[in-house]
Amino acid sequence: MRNFKTTALLLTVPASLMAIGLYAAPILQVLALSLTEPKFGLANYQGLFANAAVGRVVMTTVKVSVMTTVLTVLASYIVAFAIIHMSAGWRRISLFLVLVPFWISVLVRAFSWITILRRRGVLNSTLMDMGVISTPLDLVYNLFGVTVGMVHYMMPFAILLLYANLSDIDRRIMQAARSLGARPATIFWRVWLPLSLPGIALATLFVFVFSLGFLVTPALLGAGKTLMIAEYISVQISSTSRWDLATSLSTMLLLVVGVIVFAAMRSPALRAAFVARPQQ
Amino acid sequence: MALLVIDDLAKTYDKVTALTGINLSVEAGEFVTLLGPSGSGKTTLLMSLAGFTTPSKGTISLDGKDITHVDPEDRNFGFVFQGYALFPHLTVANNIAFSLRVRKWEKARIAARVSEMLSLVGLDNLAERKPRELSGGQQQRVAIARALAFGPRILLLDEPLSALDRMLRETMQKELKRLHRETGVTFVYVTHDQEEAIAMSDRIAVFNHGRIVEIGPPRDLYKKPSTRFVAGFLGENNFLTGHRADDDETAVEAFGTRFGFPLAKGRERPGDSLTVWVRPEDIRVGQATGDEIGFRATVVENSFVGALERILLRTATGEEIVATLRSEAAIAAVPGQTIDCRIAPSAIGVLPNEAKGS
Numbered sequence: 001m002r003n004f005k006t007t008a009l010l011l012t013v014p015a016s017l018m019a020i021g022l023y024a025a026p027i028l029q030v031l032a033l034s035l036t037e038p039k040f041g042l043a044n045y046q047g048l049f050a051n052a053a054v055g056r057v058v059m060t061t062v063k064v065s066v067m068t069t070v071l072t073v074l075a076s077y078i079v080a081f082a083i084i085h086m087s088a089g090w091r092r093i094s095l096f097l098v099l100v101p102f103w104i105s106v107l108v109r110a111f112s113w114i115t116i117l118r119r120r121g122v123l124n125s126t127l128m129d130m131g132v133i134s135t136p137l138d139l140v141y142n143l144f145g146v147t148v149g150m151v152h153y154m155m156p157f158a159i160l161l162l163y164a165n166l167s168d169i170d171r172r173i174m175q176a177a178r179s180l181g182a183r184p185a186t187i188f189w190r191v192w193l194p195l196s197l198p199g200i201a202l203a204t205l206f207v208f209v210f211s212l213g214f215l216v217t218p219a220l221l222g223a224g225k226t227l228m229i230a231e232y233i234s235v236q237i238s239s240t241s242r243w244d245l246a247t248s249l250s251t252m253l254l255l256v257v258g259v260i261v262f263a264a265m266r267s268p269a270l271r272a273a274f275v276a277r278p279q280q
Numbered sequence: 281m282a283l284l285v286i287d288d289l290a291k292t293y294d295k296v297t298a299l300t301g302i303n304l305s306v307e308a309g310e311f312v313t314l315l316g317p318s319g320s321g322k323t324t325l326l327m328s329l330a331g332f333t334t335p336s337k338g339t340i341s342l343d344g345k346d347i348t349h350v351d352p353e354d355r356n357f358g359f360v361f362q363g364y365a366l367f368p369h370l371t372v373a374n375n376i377a378f379s380l381r382v383r384k385w386e387k388a389r390i391a392a393r394v395s396e397m398l399s400l401v402g403l404d405n406l407a408e409r410k411p412r413e414l415s416g417g418q419q420q421r422v423a424i425a426r427a428l429a430f431g432p433r434i435l436l437l438d439e440p441l442s443a444l445d446r447m448l449r450e451t452m453q454k455e456l457k458r459l460h461r462e463t464g465v466t467f468v469y470v471t472h473d474q475e476e477a478i479a480m481s482d483r484i485a486v487f488n489h490g491r492i493v494e495i496g497p498p499r500d501l502y503k504k505p506s507t508r509f510v511a512g513f514l515g516e517n518n519f520l521t522g523h524r525a526d527d528d529e530t531a532v533e534a535f536g537t538r539f540g541f542p543l544a545k546g547r548e549r550p551g552d553s554l555t556v557w558v559r560p561e562d563i564r565v566g567q568a569t570g571d572e573i574g575f576r577a578t579v580v581e582n583s584f585v586g587a588l589e590r591i592l593l594r595t596a597t598g599e600e601i602v603a604t605l606r607s608e609a610a611i612a613a614v615p616g617q618t619i620d621c622r623i624a625p626s627a628i629g630v631l632p633n634e635a636k637g638s
Binding site: 170172173175176177178179180181182183186190191194195 | 330332351352353354355356357358359361362363365366367368369378379382383426427430
């Protein structure tokens with residue numbers, strides 16, 4: 001047994017080396033740069049708080065992330081809830097459909113949304129042909145477009161997280177509620193919802209943290225007009241060569257995400273999501 | 281009129297028949313057990329009574345009113361689930377209060393009822409605990425209190441004791457009997473454990489292959505089973521092959537002896553084979569006296585099991601049977617020896633051979 005454990009540990013060495021070499025080391029380098037570029041000290045961090053442009057970008061990021069999180073979790077909960085109530089056959093088909101987006105590049109998905117949402121896109125021309133609107137709506141290259149693209153990207157993750165949690169709930173509990181006289185709405189509010197709080201908390205945390213640092217979708221669907229942190233950082237590096245600003249902002253983002261995750265993990269709902277249920 | 285009447289109920293899933301031709305009447309205040317091996321249909325019947333399963337055929341009526349298609353939430357039956365299915369996010373008190381809040385009772389009335397239920401099941405000091413902080417037996421009591429809180433006339437119980445260890449199971453059996461007595465609620469109880477069924481029920485309905493094989497008080501089913509299945513399922517039994525005597529339609533020959541038995545007139549022809557059963561506790565050692573049936577058997581094995589000894593005997597026909605004897609009576613039963621045994625005529629049963637079709 002001990003031998004097996006040693007061998008198993010050895011097997012993780014290549015992956016660990018890769019993670020350290022390609023992940024941890026660059027992050028430390030970013031941290032180092034943020035403290036030394038152009039000279040040693042916390043000046044770069046002080047600069048962040050004084051910078052109005054950074055302030056606007058952070059505000060946009062928080063706004064988009066909050067909207068994305070709320071819409072994603074709400075829509076995903078409905079989908080996951082529907083899936084667990086399906087027959088086995090339909091459930092397989094639905095889960096398959098949820099997974100399909102994973103095989104399509106995030107770039108392709110963002111461009112598809114542009115095709116659909118732009119001024120002469122599929123949606124606007126259809127609505128105009130039908131006479132619903134006379135001038136095209138601004139659906140993309142703004143907050144709306146970015147949020148649509150991000151919700152679309154995040155939903156499969158949230159659906160799977162919520163599905164895992166919801167399908168763990170003992171269905172006899174719902175039968176018990178019915179036998180005690182509860183109708184569907186009561187069962188949902190008094191039983192389903194409280195029992196799915198751990199899953200909701202986990203999906204919320206996941207989507208929010210993921211949204212904060214998201215690059216491709218906001219970059220394409222925001223086209224520089226709706227600017228989020230990740231894209232802003234990438235511009236600082238590739239276009240304006242402001243390594244001081246880019247590295248300190250990256251480090252701050254990492255720190256904030258770390259604090260959010262740490263704080264969230266202390267909440268009872270999330271802790272419950274990670275504890276195996278002893279009754280089963 | 282019976283409280284609950286089940287008339288010609290059947291349930292078919294795709295092509296699998298789970299229940300067929302079920303007829304059962306339950307009187308108010310009765311304790312009826314649905315007993316059978318797993319997959320025999322007893323749980324399907326219970327789920328149909330609760331409204332969770334829709335029967336394919338037949339009716340269920342309560343007080344003469346057809347409730348076959350009434351939703352579970354409108355039936356007002358209590359249900360105790362296997363594994364209890366307590367609300368894990370609610371305290372014991374709130375679990376019990378659930379049905380009362382749904383019914384929009386006033387706060388003071390709910391509080392009074394909850395404390396009444398808590399003391400009924402002896403959990404007064406655990407009102408604020410969550411289910412996961414309770415032992416199996418305590419969770420069981422909460423499940424029963426929750427199911428009884430709103431005052432149902434019928435309590436349905438699905439193998440409620442199966443998750444408990446043996447000692448606790450016996451305590452809970454007594455507890456359930458007490459609750460049945462004190463509340464006057466009608467109990468319909470599902471189990472696969474025949475000892476449990478015998479110890480608790482007013483009547484037992486024995487299930488096999490989706491049918492009720494026999495219904496009756498435990499004593500009758502145990503002493504006078506009319507099928508081989510019930511004779512074997514309730515308690516321990518020895519089955520032997522016998523046949524009708526050639527010269528007498530009220531005599532049976534089996535295990536190397538001959539005895540009189542009131543066989544149904546004209547059912548068996550001379551020499552027709554029969555199934556003879558005798559319970560281990562009804563076999564005694566010694567010379568037959570009076571009308572006792574005597575036979576000789578060789579002791580194969582003798583094992584001590586506490587208050588009684590289990591003796592494995594081989595009869596003159598080569599069949600092996602088990603006898604349970606009090607230790608002092610078992611002293612004579614030395615392996616290898618051939619001894620005299622006796623059975624009271626009332627303790628022996630003869631059933632027509634089922635292979636012939638009955």
